[in-house]
Amino acid sequence: MTLPPPIRALVVDDEPLARRNLVVLLKGDPEIGVIGECASGAEAVAAIRQRKPDLLFLDVQMPECDGFDVLELLGSDCPQTTIFVTAHDEYALRAFEAGALDYLLKPFDDARFARALARAKERIALHATHRHAPRRLAVKTPRQLLFIDMSDVDWVEAASYYACLHVGPNTHLIRRTMAELERDLGDAFVRIHRSTIVNLRRVAGLELQSSGDYAVVLLSGIRLRLSRGCRQALEMRLRQESR
Structure with missing residues (x-):
């Protein structure tokens, strides 16, 4: 039986340690393929347009171009599933208004990350089976x-x-x-x-x-x-x- 292609994930955070932690967690899942890391919002916009990730882990506060700016600049090029990752809880409502699937508040434990990733997989699988828009x-x-x-x-x-x-x-x-x-x-x-x-x-x-x-x-x-x-x-x- 042919296995489905891995879910293409991109990690965006201006803190190297935060990026590394996310990448390690993602690489522990055989259904996920990490296609890159970005240290700034501007770098993220270019990478998303070029690599077309299925799943985006996006920091909120970044210099010059924050997470919300990234989604606004992308417009219709936004990945189908975005999870915000931040140390600040005051942006949660704005994140969901922007279409985020989940909001991971740093520091989070492995169980909380696993729940967010499971939700992301469910959405991506649902999208794959409903490619034709309902009328x-x-x-x-x-x-x-x-x-x-x-x-x-x-x-x-x-x-x-x-x-x-x-x-x-x-x-x-x-x-x-x-x-x-x-x-x-x-x-x-x-x-x-x-x-x-x-x-x-x-x-x-x-x-x-x-x-x-x-x-x-x-x-x-x-x-x-x-x-x-x-x-x-x-x-x-x-x-x-x-x-």
């Missing part, structure tokens, strides 16, 4: 279960541990991470900010703001912040859609 999203409310067509969603925003689906004049909360939704919504959607995903078919254009940044203008007139790291990818996708 509808299931939304539970106190009184009913709704099924919303993907094409009807205008935009999505992070809302603490939930995501908020904007469908015409209605909004629906769904307990999914932004990374999961970005994957499941498919090619018709693109992330324009770490906390915002838009339906390309609802975009009317881009508008220059007084700050020098751009806003994404939807057909409904709603204006959404466009991060600088996502602008190039969005413009490329919009050009492709207009052909």
